[in-house]
Amino acid sequence: MKDAPLILVVDDTPTNLEVVTEALGDAGFEVAIATDGERAIKQATISQPDLILLDVMMPGIDGFETCHRLKATPTTREIPIIFMTALSDTTDKVRGFNLGAVDYVTKPFQEAELLARVTTQLKLRNLQQSLEQQVEQRTAELRAALQQVQQSQVQLVQSEKMALLGQLVAGVAHEINNPINFIHGNLSHVQEYTEDVLSFVQLYQQHSANSAPELQAAAENLDLEFIQHDLPKTLASMKIGTQRIFEIVRSLRTFSRVDESECKAVNIHEGIDSTLLILQHRLKNKPEHPEIQVIRDYGQLPPVACYAGSLNQAFMNILANAIDALEELDAKRTYQEDQNKPSQITIRTSVINHQSVEIAIADNGSGIPKEIQQRIFDPFFTTKPAGKGTGMGMSISHQIITEKHRGKLLCSSTSGKGAEFIIQIPIQQQICAAS
Template identity: 65%
Template structure:
């Protein structure tokens, strides 16, 4: 522990020690003494004085060597050293300054000069320590500000592109919605009109079972009996198709949620399902990959207070990463002529203690290597080739869960087994709306 008021006086002459010690004590300073360089070094390391008065001409190691060893030690290198000497050669003074001394006191001593120089250097040391403290505090403040700025830039870098994507999704959904509603609405009339015509045709066949030859030939050519049976089936298929398109449009609108920048109660499962609709095509088999099995194990969840658009981005980022990981492992196994094990993604939800909900998204891929697992939530960290990923998806997801939802996002991964992303958020947020910078991440996806 440092003792800034302690002065260590090093001199092999008892008379000099007595004079200096008395003068410093009268000035209200605490004094310790040493009679050679070795003792001085040990005492300086033990008591950490505020300043050392060091004689040059001493038996054993001289003052210069003592100073050199003091400055070489991490414990004593910051302690100011003032040489005491009867030498007047400028070469000796230059040598002392080169070794790290801050001043010289010439023998015989002038008491007032000694006190003035000692107090000046004690004050300078204290000012220097205060300055270092202020620099450290300011540096910490600047690092915090830099971190905030980097976090903002991470969101701003992607905001234009992703906001445009969100608007595009909502725009496409709107454009599709109008004509499909028109088609879906008119299907009811077409079904009624078709049924009327079929009933009329059936009635005609009852009362005119033997029409003229030309009508019989045309009925045979058209396979009239088949048309009568198949027409209702076609209309039913059309209705199923339009229902499916309307559901996709609804999922697109739920996913983009351009008009929802406030915290509101939602069904978490609706957000997951709408995200899965967007990613459905990527789960299907392709020329070089098999289909990915999807297992949803939904618990009985209450409505959860959250920012729906932001939460959907988290689901999108994690699910897209899981799909990419499973696609990569399938391509690798195929190139190495290995057995293609079934790939699957499991999504489970539940209520956990503390009025929280937990969403676990798991895959049975190859897992994440231990040496990079700790870096996956860092901005711009990615293992993908250049142009294949920004390294922002998981970083932004972490911010959304931690900052916007006061929750936890963690990764559990075992190589050769798979990866789990665990999301835990409170059921009730009770927080202010996100600020402008936070809101722009509303449409950020990987």
Template identity: 50%
Template sequence: MLEFWQSFFSRGSFIPHGHCYLWQTPLVWLHVTSDSLIAIAYFSIPITLIYFINKREDLPFDWIFAMFSAFIVACGITHIFEVWTLWYPTYWISGSMKAFTALVSLSTAVLLVGLIPQALALPSPGQLALANSLLEAEIFERKQAEIALQKANDELETRVESRTAQLKQQTLQLEQTLLELQQTQARLIQSEKMSSLGQVVAGVAHEINNPVNFIYGNLTYAEEYANNLLEMADIYEKLYPNPLPLVKEKLQDLDLDFIKADLPKILFSMKAGTDRIRDIVKSLRNFSRLDEAERKLADIHEGIDSTLMLLQNRLTSTLDFSDIEIIKSYGNLLKVECYPGQLNQVFINILNNAIDAFEEDNEAPLITDRINSKTIKISTIIIDGKWVEVRIFNNGPGMRKEVIEQIFDPFFTTKPVGKGTGLGLSIAYQIITEKHQGELRCISAPGRGTEFIIKIPISLKSTL
């Protein structure tokens, strides 16, 4: 008998359960954590039941709750032993606890079967009548509320459909406006007759700006109205998750979930589109300055940024052409006395040539300053307090010496027939050297990229 109890409480020749898990730490702790949490849950349930019994003194058959509590506690202890036997193989104690749990749970099950007929007879007619009366009143109130909500939902559907139609129409107008703007922009950029560019673009920008501002201003109200209506629908769904069949059928036909998900996307895309158009219009205004007849103080950086905005479509990637990275290193420049519109023409001609060089020779050898990407670097500095120097460098294929010697000659071009007139850089040279009394130089070599250096005086007085 003594040997039995010694073997009962001893480890004997058994090995810890952790050996079955090969002592894999994640697996062991998975079982430890799971069994521990289950045990905690099992121990907390009887506490809740006992608290419930104490608060409900009129509760019949309270002893069955005690039985439930006993076998739940026993179940919790078995899970504690599951953790224990991972390291200490006292399987006799663990098995005995399981046997005790089985005995208690089986006894509870047997007693519960005999208790069922008595439990079924518990409800009193008075309580049922009162509950039924309250239920009927609640049903009546819910029907009235559902009728009101159905009416509101119908109004919501009508307003959403109306607003959606308006938004679609505005979207079409916006797309058409954007298309017209892009077409106009393309024609103006390709054309080198910049004398009339300012008037044309300014007129287009003015005509486009008014309807775009109207659409942009109304988008906020449209988003607010839509959010209010969708919020009302959410409140209805929370209050009445099981609507009347008629309402449920209407909601299914309406596909309200799709509207909730899609409408914010539509509004967001429209706002992004109008923001894009407004930026383009602003850039067009900055680019085409109506000041060709006289010099004025202007921000060189603003002109460069406006030009880059107009060329954004050419700078982004396509199926056969990767993104061109723009690296700007701007100095702390003062405003320069110049012809802003003509300077913008110089910038766009040089940048267009850089982009053309990338497009014409995608297989050009890489140079050391090029890091697996097409790059245009733009830098500005002040020299001797009198001059502004703008450098525009691209890491494209570069040019041969004989090409550089003719690059500023009128009608000279290396592009195929129909791709260029050969006047762009010639006009740029004339604008810088004659109109601004400055310098325009080109430094290039095959495989080493190309750099244009623009040097103009800050004011006419500084050149005297």
């Protein structure tokens, strides 16, 4: 910061330069001089004075042209210019003001008037700069506040959506659970009854040689031998089906996490698997894109203290983005390319440093350009078309991992080789222990 304002005095007359320089110096200003317009422009560009006193009548380019060039250059445009002139013609003064001058000082100089005009213009410039800084600062604050409000609104909507989804999934799981319990519970009885009936039929067949012709004909029409062989298989298949429904219901309940507001130790793999179940319809083979293979490379993880519902939301956002990337790539590829390089999502889990767990979710899509990687966790940033995304999914995931779980969310990508998101969270959360 300069101790005193710097004033550039431009005049081709040495006597005028001496008078003005002495007056300004005695008043405590720093002074630089130039004797023509060209030198004045170079000097102003280099030293960036706080004010310029510019003579109108000079050899070479006159004061008007010098002023015009100074005002046309971004680095000197804002420097206030006071013309020094013996001209009294109003037309010349108007011309100077139109070119951007802020004031006139008439020769011969009156020292008090000169200092008064210089001081006034410097005060005005300082006031203008101060106001501009305040406006800029206030604008930045308002912009940040608006962004925070928008982010909070979207986060609230996302949280409500996830809460509603959790409630819906929990409700559906509960409704499915009741009838499937009834079916599964009765299957064991049906199996026992069937075994008894088949034993009776087998015994009957052993003594059917003398049975009525009508009974023998009915047995042949029923194909009892096939029924005896196939019925146990059918019942076993039904039992497997009900067990599979039980697994689905359990996964749905795991994903919904109706107790998601609580921080407690959970099985991370169950959360990932339940999230994949919710996204299963997008992973299956469809006419518009082939099946997306999911490779689970799970390590031995201990129970992890976390907010399970929120963590599942982060898994959902990251996996959904990976599916989006693979679908976008598949839409551009040929059938043969799809066969040669099937779309894959690899999920790898491990313990690091005995204190944290790492969940790496990688896809073999097109990758993320470097310039986008730097902004991928910014609120409202999205590369998707309008209506396809809010740009908040990755931002919310970042907040869930870094702020809510005191962890890290990293992105690594190479163009043409896919992208990998790495989640690292502590096994134990101090905030959980406190609660």
